Amino acid sequence: EIVLTQSPGTLSLSPGERATLSCRASQSVSSSYLAWYQQKPGQAPRLLIYGASSRATGIPDRFSGSGSGTDFTLTIGRLEPEDFAVYYCQQYGISPRFTFGPGTKVDIK
Amino acid sequence: EVQLVESGGGLVKPGGSLRLSCAASGFTFNNAWMSWVRQAPGKGLEWVGRIKSKTDGGTTDYAAPVKGRFTISRDDSKNTLYLQMNSLKTEDTAVYYCATNLNYSYSYMDVWGKGTTVTVSS
DSSP: OOOEEEEOSEEEEOTTOOEEEEEEEEEEEOGGGEEEEEEOTTSOOEEEEETTTEEOTTOOTTEEEEEEEEEEEEEESSOOGGGOSEEEEEEEOSSSSEEEOOOEEEEEO | OOEEEEEOOEEEOTTOOEEEEEEEESSOGGGOOEEEEEEOTTOOEEEEEEEOOGGGTOOEEEOTTTTTTEEEEEETTTTEEEEEEOSOOGGGOEEEEEEEOTTSOTTOOOEEOOOEEEEEOO
16 A cells, blocks of 8 residues: 655745645655645645646646656645645555545645 | 535444435536545545446445445436445544546546535444
8 A cells, every 4th residue: 555645744834935845655656646635624625736747727827746756746836825725645546546645734924 | 517515414323324425416427436535523635435437337446444334336317426334433533525537537536525524423
């Protein structure tokens, strides 16, 4: 079973700053099978990135994904007030089919 | 408008059963592979299980913690997904989301419902 680790656990930044979130897998993951989600309190998750680097429909271009193998990164170019949330990475595999990382909370400094 | 609406959550005693429903609209439900994902209070996301479309075999996959206790099914005539939960444990307490992918990619979920809350407590 592939385990995803996200760091940092919490990222305290100011609006306008750049956010860099890390997702590390315990084994190599196909880039096609790595996604990122944003979740705000009381809301369902929202897909941001799929295939490690492709933005989902309607996602602003300040969100970008990169990486391969065991190391993946979500970058938020300039934080807007609505970007303060929890971010999860997710990989698709054999068993279990979907694995999520523990999340990174981006909060206002 | 594409929409998934979960229902059926509530308070149930340990050992009890509950059936959740997820009503789909705005897309061709019978072609969709559907998943359930849960989130315990203050915790992260956990995939529960998935059902393929009938044209792709209609088979199911489950996460280890729920295998043998939970059953996913679908009624394409009603555009509805179900999650039958038996032998419930306190650790099954969570918000349960149904989710799918509209682009026929099985590796991520781009449409989510708002969730329904299940509380297992004596």
